[in-house]
Amino acid sequence: MNQVKRSRSIAFHLIAAVLAVELLSSLLVGILSYGYERHIHFHAFDSILHGRVDSVIGAVQDAGDVDDNVMLDTADLHVPKDDIYEVFNSRGELLGRSPNWTGTSAPPAIPPHRHATFSEIKVNGREYRLLTQQGSRIVDPGDPGGGKLRHVTVIYGAPTERLWRAIHAAVQFYAAGSILLLAVTGPLIAWLLHRGLAPLRQLATLASRVSADSWHFSPPASARTTPELAPLTTAMENVLQRLERSFTQQRTFVSDAAHELKTAVAVVKSSLQLLGLRPRTQAEYQAGLERTLADTQRLEELVAKMLTLARVEDTGAAPGLPATVDLVQSMQQAAAELETVAKLHKIKVTMESPADEPVMVALTQEDCSLLLSNLLLNALQHSPPESTVELRTALQKERNTAEFSVRDHGEGIDPADLPRVFDRFYRSDPSRTRSTGGAGLGLAICKAVAERAGGSIALASQPGQGTTVTVQLPLTPNPDAASQLA
Amino acid sequence: MRVLLVEDEVRLADNLAAALRDGPGFAVDCAADGLSGDNLAGNRCYDLIILDLMLPRLDGLSLLRRLRARGDSTPVLILTAKEGKQAIIQLLNSGADDYLAKPFDLGELIARSKALIRRGKGQSHPVLSALGLEVNTLEQTVRRNGVLVDLSPTEYRILEYLIHHPRRVFSKRDLLEHLYDYNWEHHSNVIEAHVSNLRKKLDAAVPGAEPVIETLRGRGYRMAVGPEHTIEPG
Structure with a gap:
């Protein structure tokens, strides 16, 4: 939680990104508007300069002298008083100049093929834009031959302060507009984001209500329909369902275990109290003590089985070395261990295995014998006298698995009970198996052992025909290491 | 007095039946699962039903509800390994008259059984x-x-x-x-x-x-x- 708080929120990032983009675009707008305004204003300004130059050329008059020279008559020339101008004849002699100007040092040269050039100059501390333009005047146009053409060069300048002021004003307007826009959109985006992220917050609120006691999680409709949130919502629902299932299983196990233990303790306690209820004979006490001892042994077995189950199911505890064991040998050992039980019930145990070949599986010797003897004992307990229990180990090399099966010819299991036979504490016939001491943990332990080794266990049964339990275990690659164990 | 004992743990049932016969001299019938318990209770000849909660085929609570649903007012004493107020409240609200948590005291079980029978017959004093x-x-x-x-x-x-x-x-x-x-x-x-x-x-x-x-x-x-x-x- 702390880490989440320390890093900046998504909303913060989004707002910052949007504002940065806005800032960048308003900068661009500023630069573009500056260029555009400059272009527009200068274009207009230059047109005005051309007009003024035309006015000045209009003021060039016939000097009336012998050489038909021209002169500048400023009497009718009306130009703004801040403007400056100079007029030269074709020989470069100054014809006239505005009174507020000392003039250029020499008549500017106009590059060939160009009618006019612009330049910038500073006069009296003010920026001027100068237009230097060629013009012509026909002297004595009424003379035969159409008069004489006289060329003049006009330099005309006007101050650009106002022009720049206008450009700056325009740019400032755009800049101010952009900043205002930024100021308005910042909070607006924040508000919109807040609204836009509402489904996420709703989802979080509802998700935070989920706890080990209350697994109910109904995501808001908005979270389900929002494309960005739908995968998250689905994932959360799935995770919660799985968690709830495993929590419920765990809770059921604890509750079942408590029930079993308390019942077993209740048996011992009641046996003792029954004995003390009234004075009894020596023989009665003797029998009572024996019964109580048997009850205590059953309690002890129950505890041992529960601890075994806890150990086998504790997948977190990694086995030290990758263990391997020969399934065939373990099968023979289990059969030998339970030989007396089999004889007691007059049951024949047959074994079948691949000849002269060890079948190595990834189990410790302890777990393997636990698995096999549990299955065999189970089969023996459910077999009628004079019947056969068949043990079989087989190799399935193409699937790289070993298969071990135990088949009995007992009463079989009710199909209704089949799905639950591997459940912890599950007994298909409680009163009967309880009297034989079963706690309903044997098959659960077998399942845990098989699954821990990466294998699986399955049970097939036909009522009246018998039951077959089949364990599939992956083969281990190196059979050499196991021969030492054996 | 005749008592129906519904308990799937055979040894516990044996002990309880022996204690109830030995001590207060009750006649005791035992049922090892919920359904046979329900069948026996249907005879309406019991002065008390002692009921385990976790039973095969029909659990104790369902059996209790069936009893009460058909108007059987026989006193019911529940044996439970469950803990927690909620479970007990649920039991009592479902029509149980009393409960004992496992592992219980045999003397207490007998005393409570007698008291329940007495109350069931409108007597308060032993x-x-x-x-x-x-x-x-x-x-x-x-x-x-x-x-x-x-x-x-x-x-x-x-x-x-x-x-x-x-x-x-x-x-x-x-x-x-x-x-x-x-x-x-x-x-x-x-x-x-x-x-x-x-x-x-x-x-x-x-x-x-x-x-x-x-x-x-x-x-x-x-x-x-x-x-x-x-x-x-x-």
Whole structure:
């Protein structure tokens, strides 16, 4: 939680990104508007300069002298008083100049093929834009031959302060507009984001209500329909369902275990109290003590089985070395261990295995014998006298698995009970198996052992025909290491 | 008194049945699962049902609800390994009269069983009195006008059963049903013999006194409480 708080929120990032983009675009707008305004204003300004130059050329008059020279008559020339101008004849002699100007040092040269050039100059501390333009005047146009053409060069300048002021004003307007826009959109985006992220917050609120006691999680409709949130919502629902299932299983196990233990303790306690209820004979006490001892042994077995189950199911505890064991040998050992039980019930145990070949599986010797003897004992307990229990180990090399099966010819299991036979504490016939001491943990332990080794266990049964339990275990690659164990 | 014990743990059921037969002298029937418990309870001949919660085929709570749903008001004592207030509240609200958490004390179980039976028959005190008779259900002793009467266990049980409802007429069948479990051969002449012995012993205790047990021909027995008599409380 702390880490989440320390890093900046998504909303913060989004707002910052949007504002940065806005800032960048308003900068661009500023630069573009500056260029555009400059272009527009200068274009207009230059047109005005051309007009003024035309006015000045209009003021060039016939000097009336012998050489038909021209002169500048400023009497009718009306130009703004801040403007400056100079007029030269074709020989470069100054014809006239505005009174507020000392003039250029020499008549500017106009590059060939160009009618006019612009330049910038500073006069009296003010920026001027100068237009230097060629013009012509026909002297004595009424003379035969159409008069004489006289060329003049006009330099005309006007101050650009106002022009720049206008450009700056325009740019400032755009800049101010952009900043205002930024100021308005910042909070607006924040508000919109807040609204836009509402489904996420709703989802979080509802998700935070989920706890080990209350697994109910109904995501808001908005979270389900929002494309960005739908995968998250689905994932959360799935995770919660799985968690709830495993929590419920765990809770059921604890509750079942408590029930079993308390019942077993209740048996011992009641046996003792029954004995003390009234004075009894020596023989009665003797029998009572024996019964109580048997009850205590059953309690002890129950505890041992529960601890075994806890150990086998504790997948977190990694086995030290990758263990391997020969399934065939373990099968023979289990059969030998339970030989007396089999004889007691007059049951024949047959074994079948691949000849002269060890079948190595990834189990410790302890777990393997636990698995096999549990299955065999189970089969023996459910077999009628004079019947056969068949043990079989087989190799399935193409699937790289070993298969071990135990088949009995007992009463079989009710199909209704089949799905639950591997459940912890599950007994298909409680009163009967309880009297034989079963706690309903044997098959659960077998399942845990098989699954821990990466294998699986399955049970097939036909009522009246018998039951077959089949364990599939992956083969281990190196059979050499196991021969030492054996 | 006849008790139905529904408990799937065979050894525990054995012990409880033995204790209830040995101690207060109840007749006890055992059922190892919920459905057979339900079947037995359907006979309506029990004065108390002791019910385990975790049962195969039909769990204790469902069995209890079935009982109450069909209007069976037999007192029910629950044996539970569950913990937590909620589970107990749910039990009591479903019609249980009392509960005991496993592992329980056998003496407590017997005491609670007796109390539930007593309450179920409208009596609150463990010493029941009528017609100068005083039946102490704790000591299992009987006095008439202060004189101790020595009774056999069966005679005591008959008297105890009758005195819980001093005005009611009990048929032989009633007595058979409530005093013997299913393991007994049902012969009504057994009852006749026991009642006859009981009457003789009670009348012999105080010479010249009125008989305390009436025989109503074809109907059964009752305590001989005439209209002029009142039952002294406790």
